[in-house]
Amino acid sequence: MALDHTAPPPTPEDEGAMRKSPTQKRSRERVELILASASRLIAERGSDTMRMSEVAELSGISIGSLYQYFPDKAAIIRTLAERYNAISRTCITDGLADVRTMADLQRAFSALIDEYYGIFLAEPVIRDIWSAMQADKALREIELEASRQNAILLTTALKRALPGENVDKLQASALLVMYFCECVMRLAISTGETEGRALIEAYKRMAYRSFADAPDTP
């Protein structure tokens, strides 16, 4: 599952991020070399401290050549992100192919999520790109802390409404609901208001059902 940069996959589709699509053999190899170097640097120290000069040096090419293929630093990161997305799409397609019933779906979904989490844990580059990005680490801590505080408030109300429920599960659900609240707001902003409202309604349904004292799903 780990991305293999030594054997460049034939991907002429993500050239949208590039300045000039390389036609000669050597330059195609160089693009792969750049991406491999960037991957390594991101894995070691994170994308925000990765320097373009380091990418060039580690690749054994000049800065000028680097900018011949990628218009800016973000383009390198985007290209990596798109490759990871392509991989995960394949996993999902395969995982859901044979689903016929809800029981199938549940098994398949659970396995997919576990696999995905495994990849997340194992691949520092995905972790960095999707979670660290450029965003200030301290700011993410603040967001998490706010979600925790809000989750405590929600758990308190939930305990009153559902006296018999398993408290650990209530707490985990409450944290998710509060954390996802920020997430769905971001999503709604990205999609625009019309779709955003529908998504927020779906979020509310989802949150409410997660509270309901349904029997556990394995």
Next chain:
Amino acid sequence: MALDHTAPPPTPEDEGAMRKSPTQKRSRERVELILASASRLIAERGSDTMRMSEVAELSGISIGSLYQYFPDKAAIIRTLAERYNAISRTCITDGLADVRTMADLQRAFSALIDEYYGIFLAEPVIRDIWSAMQADKALREIELEASRQNAILLTTALKRALPGENVDKLQASALLVMYFCECVMRLAISTGETEGRALIEAYKRMAYRSFADAPDTP
């Protein structure tokens, strides 16, 4: 609900981000002035294009003074973020105070989310801080597009497993589930693996319940 910078609230708690807590009256006012200027600039053009020199100029103070109160650019943004968090915590506390039953909870929760979304729409500064941040806009587009693609795959499987279900709602739920997948991964990375695994289990329960053909919640 909009933040009021003309009447500085007595907040000596968020001084953690500051370099030197201002003791004199004038300097307290200056801190509020800086935050108000930053707010305005972020609302107009976004935090990533906000320049420290602009903040200083708009505040009518020198750059040196700016750095007397805030150790760096991120500290200004963090201070604003913390103030918004304090406000939302108050809303949640008030909103959930009288909850006794699940019906209460549902009403209160729904109202809270609607209110929060309203704030998000109305306040460009919150929008920017929580959604744009420094992160590359194109990268967020890529994430959204990936979630959409994955949601299509999931919806296809869901339609097979639940032939009679309302397709619009299935689609909205599927998009949320897929988008939240990235979110919960980020969350799990932040919390560490022990808590992360519990959260991922909670996420799976939540996702699965959202598929189940339960009656709609109003």
Next chain:
DNA sequence: GGCAAATGTGAGGAATACTCATATTGATGC
């Protein structure tokens, strides 16, 4: 009024993404 501490100032240092004029390399025709 005088003194010490707090606060204010802005030219300049430092870091780093990115450019561009020039040099090198590869392909193609003869």
Next chain:
DNA sequence: GCATCAATATGAGTATTCCTCACATTTGCC
């Protein structure tokens, strides 16, 4: 083999922007 032109490579230099620091000014206090 050689000429020629386009594609590719180079890295010193530019531009931008965050942030510092040595010195000036103001404030509170006796």
